[in-house]
Amino acid sequence: MKIAQIAPLAERCPPSLYGGTERIVSYLTEELVRQGHDVTLFASGDSATRAELVPCCDMALRLDTRVRDPLPYYVMMLDRVMARAGSFDVLHFHIDMVHFPLLRRMPVRAVTTLHGRLDLPDLQPFYARFPHFPLVSVSTAQRAPMPPVNWAGTVHHGLPANLLASCANPRGDYLAFLGRISPEKRPDHAIEIAARAGLPLKIAAKIDKVDRDYWEDTIRPLVTAHSDVEYLGEIDEHEKAAFLGNARALLFPIDWPEPFGLVMIEAMACGTPVVAFACGSVPEVIEAGVSGYIVRSIDEAVAAVHRAATLPRAAVRAAFEARFTVERMAREYVRIYQSLADPGDADASEGESGELALA
CATH class of the missing domain: 3.40.50.2000 (Glycogen Phosphorylase B;)
Structure with missing residues (x-):
């Protein structure tokens, strides 16, 4: 499959220090490449990947002292994604919500993994307005506060098996x-x-x-x-x-x-x-x-x-x-990609303004 991974820009992929979402996007991207998929990663320019990298800012925004407002960089990233959207089998977003209005105009399969907490009150009206776009949760518990939405699946995170070696005899009792x-x-x-x-x-x-x-x-x-x-x-x-x-x-x-x-x-x-x-x-x-x-x-x-x-x-x-290897995580995501409805299906939902809400 031709897959676009759209990562947050706060950290590089993978992060040099702290960074959970970008770390998972990196692990997933590299494993999809290993499994033979054609992957393009939209991320910060200092990211390291075997996929095609589309740099959407010079470096991780958290570490760039010149950056005061991250929003312009996400708008520019989405412009790059839109320009190439038709060349992918699926767009996989990891950037929360800023892309949702654009999905109505992207004639391509798309799915969004929600990585953060969903119990904040301002999120309820937002997801109620966009109930049709496929979403992935990272745990079943994460879903509890949400209004009715289109859950495409739950995928627990995974790590490369050789990333962290098991320590049979720890040297410190702390x-x-x-x-x-x-x-x-x-x-x-x-x-x-x-x-x-x-x-x-x-x-x-x-x-x-x-x-x-x-x-x-x-x-x-x-x-x-x-x-x-x-x-x-x-x-x-x-x-x-x-x-x-x-x-x-x-x-x-x-x-x-x-x-x-x-x-x-x-x-x-x-x-x-x-x-x-x-x-x-x-x-x-x-x-x-x-x-x-x-x-x-x-x-x-x-x-x-x-x-x-x-x-x-x-x-x-x-x-x-x-239970928690990257191989398992990537296989589950591929199954979700393959299950997504064709955006041209006649039963695609209509948005409030009458525009097609693409699945």
Whole structure:
């Protein structure tokens, strides 16, 4: 198939540091190429890919100090996509919603994977206005807040099997926290769990501008107050295997409707069990007593941390290989691409203005 992948521009594909959506787009793109598909990637110009790259900005927008407003770059990207839309069998969007009005005028199969939280009130009227375009969720839990829409499927994320090596004999008896410093990720809970469990905690996380005050006012004082807590900042892909693989467990103490939680399967790939709060996608990803433990309180988390050391790390890795490889993810997306209705079908829905709403 001739497939266009349209990635966010905040990070390169794959990201040099933090970046969940762009990382998944990169893994999917490279695996589709490996499986023999003709893939074009619309992404930032510093992206690295075996697909044809259409650069839509010079570099990842988050890292470009010249950029003040990302919207013009997305408009220019969509102009490039529209100019070539007819040459693809399917357009696969990963950029939330800005492209939806244009889909009415693109005579090509298109599907959108929603990577973020969907419980925000402003999203309800938006998706109610565009109920016909095929959507993919990254977990079943992610769908819960949505109005009736055209779900084409749910595809859990996947990683290349050789990306993160399994660590059978971890060298450090510490707990790991990986991701973002933000209130919904609850690094404060991670610090409390580690302190009560009597174990060191290593935090590898980025701090977005919007969360800078939360870091300064809440988390930095906690890090300073606990001598066994170490903040490492952002880490890259090469550092991630050692960071996760040598930990006793990954702490995932979220209290928000997590759409997927890529770090959970990254830890599993390293053979490291996950102790996660029962929010959002967690019960779909973690097999309790196999790849980790699902908890509902800090007390339960402390107890689970002690039990985590007894879980066979080979079984954790096996759970990853059985359910969360990129090969499986790519096959499921190809099935969705093949199932999409022909945009010329007579039963395609009419938009509010009478224009054809293409599937």
